[in-house]
Amino acid sequence: MDVARVEVYLDNQDEPFAVLEKPPFTLELDPSGLSEGTHYLIAVVHYADGSVDHHEYVFEVARKGPVYAGHIARAPIMAPIEVRMVDSVELEAPAKPDFFRYALLPVLLFLIFAGTATWLAYYGENAIPGGALAAAQVETEEEAKTPAAAGLDDGKALYQRLCASCHQADGRGMPPTFPALAGNENLKDAEYVIKTVLHGKPGTAMPPFAAQLDDQAAAAVVSYIRTAWGNDFGPVTPEEVARLR
Ligand code: HEC
Incomplete structure:
Protein backbone atom coordinates (compact mmCIF):
# COMPACT_ATOMS: atom_id res chain seq x y z
CA MET A 1 0.00 0.00 0.00
CA ASP A 2 1.37 3.36 -0.93
CA VAL A 3 2.11 5.81 1.80
CA ALA A 4 0.94 9.29 0.95
CA ARG A 5 2.23 11.16 3.94
CA VAL A 6 3.50 10.65 7.45
CA GLU A 7 2.84 13.07 10.26
CA VAL A 8 5.04 12.71 13.26
CA TYR A 9 3.93 14.00 16.63
CA LEU A 10 6.28 14.43 19.51
CA ASP A 11 5.07 13.88 23.05
CA ASN A 12 1.72 15.56 23.48
CA GLN A 13 2.14 18.32 20.97
CA ASP A 14 -0.85 19.25 18.82
CA GLU A 15 1.18 20.27 15.81
CA PRO A 16 3.16 17.67 13.91
CA PHE A 17 6.82 17.64 14.78
CA ALA A 18 7.58 16.63 11.20
CA VAL A 19 5.68 15.81 8.05
CA LEU A 20 7.27 13.42 5.59
CA GLU A 21 5.74 13.83 2.14
CA LYS A 22 7.79 11.45 0.06
CA PRO A 23 9.97 8.39 0.36
CA PRO A 24 12.19 7.44 1.96
CA PHE A 25 10.07 7.96 5.02
CA THR A 26 12.96 8.31 7.34
CA LEU A 27 13.00 10.62 10.29
CA GLU A 28 16.25 11.64 11.86
CA LEU A 29 15.91 12.61 15.48
CA ASP A 30 18.49 14.91 16.98
CA PRO A 31 18.57 14.34 20.73
CA SER A 32 20.27 17.66 21.43
CA GLY A 33 17.05 19.44 20.58
CA LEU A 34 15.17 17.49 23.23
CA SER A 35 15.09 17.58 26.98
CA GLU A 36 16.55 14.75 29.01
CA GLY A 37 14.24 11.89 29.82
CA THR A 38 11.60 9.81 28.07
CA HIS A 39 9.87 11.02 24.92
CA TYR A 40 7.11 9.59 22.79
CA LEU A 41 6.81 9.86 19.10
CA ILE A 42 3.68 8.98 17.22
CA ALA A 43 3.92 8.47 13.49
CA VAL A 44 0.55 8.84 11.81
CA VAL A 45 0.74 7.20 8.42
CA HIS A 46 -1.69 8.32 5.76
CA TYR A 47 -2.06 5.81 2.95
CA ALA A 48 -2.97 6.55 -0.62
CA ASP A 49 -6.35 4.89 -0.25
CA GLY A 50 -7.25 7.20 2.63
CA SER A 51 -6.69 4.74 5.44
CA VAL A 52 -4.69 5.86 8.46
CA ASP A 53 -2.43 3.90 10.70
CA HIS A 54 -0.30 4.96 13.62
CA HIS A 55 2.86 3.69 15.29
CA GLU A 56 4.35 4.60 18.58
CA TYR A 57 8.02 5.03 19.36
CA VAL A 58 9.50 5.53 22.82
CA PHE A 59 12.97 6.86 23.27
CA GLU A 60 15.24 8.13 25.99
CA VAL A 61 17.48 11.12 25.90
CA ALA A 62 20.39 11.42 28.31
CA ARG A 63 23.05 14.00 28.72
CA LYS A 64 26.59 13.32 29.81
CA GLY A 65 28.53 16.53 30.09
CA PRO A 66 28.29 18.26 26.74
CA VAL A 67 27.21 15.10 24.98
CA TYR A 68 23.58 14.35 24.36
CA ALA A 69 22.68 10.81 23.45
CA GLY A 70 19.37 9.25 22.66
CA HIS A 71 18.26 5.74 22.08
CA ILE A 72 15.01 4.29 20.94
CA ALA A 73 13.59 2.20 23.72
CA ARG A 74 10.54 0.86 21.92
CA ALA A 75 9.57 0.85 18.25
CA PRO A 76 6.84 -0.91 16.31
CA ILE A 77 7.97 -4.18 14.72
CA MET A 78 6.66 -3.28 11.29
CA ALA A 79 6.23 0.31 10.28
CA PRO A 80 6.42 1.95 6.91
CA ILE A 81 8.64 4.64 8.25
CA GLU A 82 12.01 4.50 9.87
CA VAL A 83 12.96 6.61 12.84
CA ARG A 84 16.66 6.97 13.43
CA MET A 85 18.43 8.55 16.29
CA VAL A 86 21.31 10.77 15.37
CA ASP A 87 24.39 9.50 17.16
CA SER A 88 25.58 11.12 20.34
CA VAL A 89 25.64 14.81 19.79
CA GLU A 90 28.27 17.09 21.12
CA LEU A 91 26.19 19.97 22.31
CA GLU A 92 28.76 22.67 22.85
CA ALA A 93 32.11 23.32 21.33
CA PRO A 94 34.66 21.24 23.23
CA ALA A 95 35.25 23.09 26.49
CA LYS A 96 38.33 25.25 26.53
CA PRO A 97 40.97 24.01 28.94
CA ASP A 98 39.73 25.22 32.25
CA PHE A 99 42.18 27.74 33.68
CA PHE A 100 41.73 26.58 37.26
CA ARG A 101 42.04 22.92 36.52
CA TYR A 102 44.95 23.03 34.14
CA ALA A 103 46.99 25.97 35.32
CA LEU A 104 46.16 26.95 38.84
CA LEU A 105 45.50 23.61 40.46
CA PRO A 106 48.83 22.00 39.58
CA VAL A 107 50.59 25.10 40.86
CA LEU A 108 48.59 25.01 44.08
CA LEU A 109 49.28 21.33 44.54
CA PHE A 110 52.95 21.92 43.93
CA LEU A 111 53.03 24.73 46.48
CA ILE A 112 51.30 22.59 49.07
CA PHE A 113 53.71 19.77 48.36
CA ALA A 114 56.76 22.00 48.46
CA GLY A 115 55.49 23.70 51.59
CA THR A 116 54.97 20.42 53.37
CA ALA A 117 58.35 19.13 52.29
CA THR A 118 60.06 22.28 53.53
CA TRP A 119 58.16 22.13 56.78
CA LEU A 120 59.15 18.53 57.30
CA ALA A 121 62.75 19.27 56.44
CA TYR A 122 62.82 22.06 59.00
CA TYR A 123 60.85 20.67 61.86
CA GLY A 124 60.95 16.96 61.26
CA GLU A 125 64.59 16.11 60.89
CA ASN A 126 66.80 19.10 61.34
C1 HEC B 1 56.28 16.88 78.15
C2 HEC B 1 56.27 17.93 79.13
C3 HEC B 1 57.38 18.94 79.09
C4 HEC B 1 57.78 19.70 78.05
C5 HEC B 1 57.26 19.70 76.64
C6 HEC B 1 58.81 20.55 78.57
N1 HEC B 1 59.03 20.32 79.85
FE1 HEC B 1 60.35 21.25 81.03
N2 HEC B 1 59.90 20.01 82.54
C7 HEC B 1 58.93 19.05 82.53
C8 HEC B 1 58.92 18.36 83.80
C9 HEC B 1 58.00 17.21 84.17
C10 HEC B 1 59.90 18.93 84.57
C11 HEC B 1 60.31 18.55 85.97
C12 HEC B 1 61.30 17.42 85.88
C13 HEC B 1 61.72 17.01 87.28
O1 HEC B 1 60.97 16.25 87.86
O2 HEC B 1 62.76 17.49 87.71
C14 HEC B 1 60.50 19.98 83.75
C15 HEC B 1 61.53 20.79 84.16
C16 HEC B 1 62.01 21.86 83.47
C17 HEC B 1 62.99 22.77 83.96
C18 HEC B 1 63.68 22.71 85.31
C19 HEC B 1 62.75 23.34 86.30
C20 HEC B 1 63.27 23.19 87.72
O3 HEC B 1 62.65 23.79 88.59
O4 HEC B 1 64.25 22.46 87.93
C21 HEC B 1 63.18 23.70 82.99
C22 HEC B 1 64.12 24.90 83.04
C23 HEC B 1 62.33 23.34 81.88
N3 HEC B 1 61.65 22.22 82.22
C24 HEC B 1 62.29 24.04 80.73
C25 HEC B 1 61.59 23.59 79.62
C26 HEC B 1 61.66 24.22 78.36
C27 HEC B 1 62.46 25.48 78.03
C28 HEC B 1 60.90 23.49 77.53
C29 HEC B 1 60.70 23.69 76.05
C30 HEC B 1 61.89 23.84 75.24
C31 HEC B 1 60.33 22.42 78.29
N4 HEC B 1 60.78 22.50 79.56
C32 HEC B 1 59.47 21.48 77.80
C33 HEC B 1 58.09 18.76 81.47
C34 HEC B 1 58.19 19.32 80.23
Missing part, protein backbone atom coordinates in the same frame (compact mmCIF):
# COMPACT_ATOMS: atom_id res chain seq x y z
CA ALA A 127 67.43 21.28 64.28
CA ILE A 128 65.49 24.49 64.13
CA PRO A 129 67.80 27.31 63.13
CA GLY A 130 66.95 30.23 65.33
CA GLY A 131 67.23 32.71 62.50
CA ALA A 132 64.95 30.78 60.18
CA LEU A 133 62.08 30.98 62.61
CA ALA A 134 62.39 34.73 62.89
CA ALA A 135 62.49 34.98 59.12
CA ALA A 136 59.43 32.77 58.82
CA GLN A 137 57.49 34.82 61.25
CA VAL A 138 55.70 37.90 60.12
CA GLU A 139 57.24 40.54 62.21
CA THR A 140 55.44 43.69 63.10
CA GLU A 141 57.28 46.84 62.15
CA GLU A 142 58.15 47.62 65.71
CA GLU A 143 59.66 44.24 66.36
CA ALA A 144 61.64 44.46 63.17
CA LYS A 145 63.21 47.72 64.34
CA THR A 146 64.82 46.23 67.42
CA PRO A 147 67.06 43.33 66.44
CA ALA A 148 67.80 42.60 70.08
CA ALA A 149 64.12 41.87 70.70
CA ALA A 150 63.95 39.58 67.69
CA GLY A 151 66.01 36.94 69.49
CA LEU A 152 63.66 36.94 72.44
CA ASP A 153 60.66 36.70 70.13
CA ASP A 154 62.20 33.57 68.67
CA GLY A 155 62.45 32.27 72.17
CA LYS A 156 58.84 33.09 72.86
CA ALA A 157 57.62 31.39 69.70
CA LEU A 158 59.76 28.34 70.41
CA TYR A 159 58.52 28.24 73.97
CA GLN A 160 54.89 28.40 72.91
CA ARG A 161 55.42 25.59 70.47
CA LEU A 162 57.72 23.27 72.39
CA CYS A 163 57.25 23.95 76.07
CA ALA A 164 53.87 25.54 76.76
CA SER A 165 51.99 22.25 76.58
CA CYS A 166 53.60 21.32 79.88
CA HIS A 167 54.86 24.54 81.46
CA GLN A 168 51.88 26.59 80.18
CA ALA A 169 51.99 29.74 78.11
CA ASP A 170 52.20 31.90 81.22
CA GLY A 171 55.02 29.82 82.72
CA ARG A 172 52.96 28.77 85.72
CA GLY A 173 53.22 25.08 84.81
CA MET A 174 50.90 22.54 86.37
CA PRO A 175 52.43 21.74 89.70
CA PRO A 176 53.25 19.29 90.99
CA THR A 177 53.62 17.46 87.64
CA PHE A 178 55.02 20.27 85.52
CA PRO A 179 57.01 22.80 87.49
CA ALA A 180 56.36 26.50 87.13
CA LEU A 181 59.13 28.38 85.33
CA ALA A 182 57.73 31.77 86.27
CA GLY A 183 59.28 32.89 89.54
CA ASN A 184 61.33 29.66 89.68
CA GLU A 185 64.64 30.43 91.42
CA ASN A 186 66.24 27.35 89.85
CA LEU A 187 66.34 29.30 86.61
CA LYS A 188 69.00 31.64 88.04
CA ASP A 189 71.55 28.96 87.26
CA ALA A 190 72.07 29.43 83.52
CA GLU A 191 74.15 26.28 83.19
CA TYR A 192 71.50 24.19 84.90
CA VAL A 193 68.72 25.59 82.67
CA ILE A 194 70.70 25.09 79.47
CA LYS A 195 71.59 21.53 80.41
CA THR A 196 68.01 20.78 81.37
CA VAL A 197 66.71 22.06 78.05
CA LEU A 198 69.44 20.33 75.99
CA HIS A 199 69.45 17.00 77.74
CA GLY A 200 66.09 16.93 79.48
CA LYS A 201 65.68 15.28 82.85
CA PRO A 202 66.09 11.57 82.36
CA GLY A 203 63.47 9.60 84.20
CA THR A 204 61.00 12.49 84.10
CA ALA A 205 58.67 13.92 81.52
CA MET A 206 61.11 16.74 80.74
CA PRO A 207 62.34 15.85 77.23
CA PRO A 208 65.76 16.65 75.74
CA PHE A 209 65.74 19.30 73.03
CA ALA A 210 69.38 19.12 71.85
CA ALA A 211 68.41 17.45 68.60
CA GLN A 212 65.67 19.93 67.85
CA LEU A 213 67.31 23.20 68.79
CA ASP A 214 70.56 24.56 67.47
CA ASP A 215 72.69 26.75 69.74
CA GLN A 216 70.96 29.93 68.72
CA ALA A 217 67.44 28.57 69.13
CA ALA A 218 68.25 26.94 72.46
CA ALA A 219 69.80 30.21 73.69
CA ALA A 220 66.68 32.07 72.56
CA VAL A 221 64.28 29.83 74.44
CA VAL A 222 66.44 29.70 77.56
CA SER A 223 66.80 33.49 77.46
CA TYR A 224 63.07 33.77 77.09
CA ILE A 225 62.18 31.67 80.14
CA ARG A 226 64.82 33.49 82.19
CA THR A 227 63.41 36.90 81.33
CA ALA A 228 59.66 36.38 80.82
CA TRP A 229 56.82 36.62 83.35
CA GLY A 230 58.79 38.89 85.65
CA ASN A 231 61.82 36.53 85.75
CA ASP A 232 64.96 38.61 85.91
CA PHE A 233 67.77 36.11 85.41
CA GLY A 234 69.17 37.50 82.15
CA PRO A 235 69.73 36.05 78.70
CA VAL A 236 72.22 33.37 77.69
CA THR A 237 74.37 33.24 74.56
CA PRO A 238 74.62 30.59 71.84
CA GLU A 239 78.27 30.15 72.88
CA GLU A 240 77.25 29.09 76.39
CA VAL A 241 74.86 26.59 74.86
CA ALA A 242 77.55 25.24 72.53
CA ARG A 243 79.84 24.66 75.51
CA LEU A 244 77.23 22.61 77.39
CA ARG A 245 75.95 20.57 74.50
